Amino acid sequence: MNTPSRLVAASIRLAYEHRVVVPDLDVRIPDGGFTVIVGPNACGKSTLLRALARLLTPERGTVLLDERALSAYRSKEVARALALLPQAVVAPDGIAVMDLVARGRFPHQRLLRQWTTSDAEAVNRALEATGVADLADRRVDELSGGQRQRVLLAMTLAQETDILLLDEPTTFLDMTHQIEVLELCRELHGEGRTIVAVLHDINQACRYATHLVAMRDGEIIAEGAPSELITAELVEQVFGLRARVIADPVTATPLVIPLAGWEAVR
Amino acid sequence: MTAGTVRVWRSRDERIALRWHRRPAMAAATLLLLLIPLGVVALLTGSFDIGPAELWATLTGQGEPTVARVLGTIRVPRLVGGIVVGAALGVSGAVFQTISRNPLGSPDIIGFVTGAATGAVVAILVFEAPPGIVSLAAVCSGMLTAVLVGALSLRGGTAGGYRLVLVGIGVGALLGAVNDLLLTRSQRDDAIAAQIWLVGTLNGRGWAEVLPTVIAVAILIPALLLMRRGLAALELGDGMARQVGAPVTIVRLGTIAIAVGLAAFATATAGPIAFVALAAPQLVARVGRSSSVPLVGSAAMGAVLLVGADLLSQHLPLSLSAPVGLVTGVLGGVYLLWLLSRGR
Numbered sequence: 001m002n003t004p005s006r007l008v009a010a011s012i013r014l015a016y017e018h019r020v021v022v023p024d025l026d027v028r029i030p031d032g033g034f035t036v037i038v039g040p041n042a043c044g045k046s047t048l049l050r051a052l053a054r055l056l057t058p059e060r061g062t063v064l065l066d067e068r069a070l071s072a073y074r075s076k077e078v079a080r081a082l083a084l085l086p087q088a089v090v091a092p093d094g095i096a097v098m099d100l101v102a103r104g105r106f107p108h109q110r111l112l113r114q115w116t117t118s119d120a121e122a123v124n125r126a127l128e129a130t131g132v133a134d135l136a137d138r139r140v141d142e143l144s145g146g147q148r149q150r151v152l153l154a155m156t157l158a159q160e161t162d163i164l165l166l167d168e169p170t171t172f173l174d175m176t177h178q179i180e181v182l183e184l185c186r187e188l189h190g191e192g193r194t195i196v197a198v199l200h201d202i203n204q205a206c207r208y209a210t211h212l213v214a215m216r217d218g219e220i221i222a223e224g225a226p227s228e229l230i231t232a233e234l235v236e237q238v239f240g241l242r243a244r245v246i247a248d249p250v251t252a253t254p255l256v257i258p259l260a261g262w263e264a265v266r
Numbered sequence: 267m268t269a270g271t272v273r274v275w276r277s278r279d280e281r282i283a284l285r286w287h288r289r290p291a292m293a294a295a296t297l298l299l300l301l302i303p304l305g306v307v308a309l310l311t312g313s314f315d316i317g318p319a320e321l322w323a324t325l326t327g328q329g330e331p332t333v334a335r336v337l338g339t340i341r342v343p344r345l346v347g348g349i350v351v352g353a354a355l356g357v358s359g360a361v362f363q364t365i366s367r368n369p370l371g372s373p374d375i376i377g378f379v380t381g382a383a384t385g386a387v388v389a390i391l392v393f394e395a396p397p398g399i400v401s402l403a404a405v406c407s408g409m410l411t412a413v414l415v416g417a418l419s420l421r422g423g424t425a426g427g428y429r430l431v432l433v434g435i436g437v438g439a440l441l442g443a444v445n446d447l448l449l450t451r452s453q454r455d456d457a458i459a460a461q462i463w464l465v466g467t468l469n470g471r472g473w474a475e476v477l478p479t480v481i482a483v484a485i486l487i488p489a490l491l492l493m494r495r496g497l498a499a500l501e502l503g504d505g506m507a508r509q510v511g512a513p514v515t516i517v518r519l520g521t522i523a524i525a526v527g528l529a530a531f532a533t534a535t536a537g538p539i540a541f542v543a544l545a546a547p548q549l550v551a552r553v554g555r556s557s558s559v560p561l562v563g564s565a566a567m568g569a570v571l572l573v574g575a576d577l578l579s580q581h582l583p584l585s586l587s588a589p590v591g592l593v594t595g596v597l598g599g600v601y602l603l604w605l606l607s608r609g610r
Binding site: 050053054055074075076077078079080083084086088089090091092093094098099102103104106107109111112113114115116117119120159 | 272274276280281282283284285367492495498499501502503505506508509510511512513551555558
């Protein structure tokens, strides 16, 4: 792997209160790539994302940003280089879309420099990019799930970072809104941002990822371009599910069809 | 509806660039202005009435010595006491409700105020201490209670909202029982003194009782305003707050320590005043529709509520000068029922 990586995890061990989730893991996030992490529940994919965003300090090993340990940066410096959208963000009661998106400017603000011209511009760009500019004055709690998720993405974008880490950005959304969010991610990736997302749907992962990371039990089983990586054997190895892999008739990316219970019909 | 129109002010080099919402700012300003007529009425009325001309003469140093003494030693400290105690309780409630993400997570519900009272009752009944020591005991035991509730509600490193509220109510009930037990076991005179203290009143509060809270408010509220952006970041959850680079642990511990301090000092001055800490932030959030933690608004609302309730307590037709704690208790109870009936 010779693609450059600003964000690298070097033999990290991740644990919550002595319960080891990831024993020893190395990963390099390709710059400008759309990396998707997949794996069964509790395989440590969200934990890995939290570690990449310095929300969880590795028990051993280091996460490096531009060849310097994350822990050596000031927290606001990191927040200007990479942004994380956590899984369940609770918006304060009655907050307006604009005000929530403005919260993403925190790492650029100071006590008396709360709203410079560049803050206002960044928020407007983020609202435009996510297509929620016309919702700016609405209350967040009045929005649909899909709109809400786009507003949260706008907040993360307003942070103006090169690297975006998204923890299950499509969970709780219906199919249309899932695709909407993923298409938005694809656009952002097209504009040159590095994206890392945890996704549940392996077919969506195959469709959108330029780099796929398959995890199980806190280990990376395989990583690479989806079309080279996904085989029936790998799906069984990672998810413990017998499946057939065909080409997606629209995008020609791998399409995983589960067989469980239907082997006889084959 | 949201907080609506936004105002922005920037210096030319943008070293200072501020953004605020018009409506919450107006609400806070209106409440602060409302304190002026309330304050004037509070100074003019009481056991005997003072005319506006007499008040003016005294303020400019030309009044009668008796009037000057009544104003200087009784009414002014009582008014200032009402303002600072109300402001301290309002702000303390705003911080706790934000951190616990629960409108019930305010210091009067989760036992801190009762805990401060326990210190005072022990000082009065067991040690027969003078007023200064009673106040000190109230501040110390209020903070001890906060540490106890905090330690008991910690589990796996985080004090969750519901857990904090439940543990706090439990500890508060326990300490309330201790207070009652001490009362029933004591001499009649002491018991009456302690009983009055336990209801919460501004009656007979002179500068000795009021001044510590004035100083506490003057230091702690500005300190809290410095941490306000961090507190707002915490509203979005720990994960979000940490990822934008807010010093989560410092902000949480710092704001809680300040809020506990404010509640303890307020209780040391006026006794356990009910419901101001619970109601002020909620009321101001409804009036101002603030999109951030309404610290200044809660301070102003707390002050207006307490000064208003104190006036009411002096002028109730019962003519027995009911302690202000009873008035806020009744008003707060009605408010709480209204809040619950609206399904919040």
